[in-house]
Amino acid sequence: MAELMRNHTTMRVGGPAEQYIEPNSEEDLIAGACEALRSGRQVFLLGNGSNVIVRDGGFAGAVFSTTSALSGILIDMDENTLRAGAGATLSSAARSAAKAGLTGLEELSGIPGTVGGAVLMNAGAYDRDISGCVNKVRVYDLVDEKYIMFTNEACQFAYRTSIFKISAPRYLILDAEFSLAADEPEAISERMEDFTRRRNERQPVEWPSSGSFFKRPPGDFAARLIDEAGLKGYSVGGAQISPKHAGFIVNTGGATAADVLSLAEAVQARVHERFGVNLEPEPVIIGDA
Numbered sequence: 001m002a003e004l005m006r007n008h009t010t011m012r013v014g015g016p017a018e019q020y021i022e023p024n025s026e027e028d029l030i031a032g033a034c035e036a037l038r039s040g041r042q043v044f045l046l047g048n049g050s051n052v053i054v055r056d057g058g059f060a061g062a063v064f065s066t067t068s069a070l071s072g073i074l075i076d077m078d079e080n081t082l083r084a085g086a087g088a089t090l091s092s093a094a095r096s097a098a099k100a101g102l103t104g105l106e107e108l109s110g111i112p113g114t115v116g117g118a119v120l121m122n123a124g125a126y127d128r129d130i131s132g133c134v135n136k137v138r139v140y141d142l143v144d145e146k147y148i149m150f151t152n153e154a155c156q157f158a159y160r161t162s163i164f165k166i167s168a169p170r171y172l173i174l175d176a177e178f179s180l181a182a183d184e185p186e187a188i189s190e191r192m193e194d195f196t197r198r199r200n201e202r203q204p205v206e207w208p209s210s211g212s213f214f215k216r217p218p219g220d221f222a223a224r225l226i227d228e229a230g231l232k233g234y235s236v237g238g239a240q241i242s243p244k245h246a247g248f249i250v251n252t253g254g255a256t257a258a259d260v261l262s263l264a265e266a267v268q269a270r271v272h273e274r275f276g277v278n279l280e281p282e283p284v285i286i287g288d289a
Helices: 026-038 090-100 115-121 185-202 222-228 257-275
Strands: 016-021 042-046 052-054 059-065 073-076 081-085 134-141 146-151 171-179 209-212 239-241 248-251 284-286
Touching (some): 026 059, 026 171, 052 257, 073 090, 081 115, 090 115, 090 185, 115 171, 239 257, 248 257
Parallel strands (some): 016 059, 042 059, 052 284
Antiparallel strands (some): 134 146, 134 171, 209 248, 239 248
């Protein structure tokens, strides 16, 4: 049954997916995704939708949500590791680690995405990328139809990418193991609260967005260039460059995906004209216009 993807993305835009499926188990998720690919259909694996823009025409294929099937979190205090399902949120993984007295996820705790999405794009915040603490990633190869365990090196992490993003949707991330370190739970919680406070003060968390919209250009910051180009507060329809933080495109109410993408293109053109820099969008953009 068609499902509006604006209900499943943090930017709150997006047309209907031909089919939206939320399996309740790892086995059902794998079986459904394999069957869809075998039949020649497009497949998209969705976590929290925090780094995804679905165009207004929707997605002519099957969208599989991982949030119900892959939400478990396991902690091994003997090894100081945490294993989290791809559908678990980063915030829940970080809170579980803090409660157990394991440090290493505090900077990432405010990223509004799932573990699978964060691993796929090598998400980062406050000068820390998730690749810095990933030990191994368990996946299902939807092409060869087999389980694979990827080491950190095999993940081919780079700035905001990995082998999983490059090869999507071949590898269905099932869970990731993080190597952490012991610390006092109170100290960890205090650091998490500090990062949360800083995020709330500096970022437009009160508006729907997909997080930082543009990747950081070499040796600079997208927000600085956008601000210097005089684009803070610039709008197209219901999409706006946040007056609070120029690195964010926010939905001020009723924005369409076309509004968001038109605004992004205008920003790219202005920044290139002023500074000769090509800004690259960070979100995955799918679907038909």
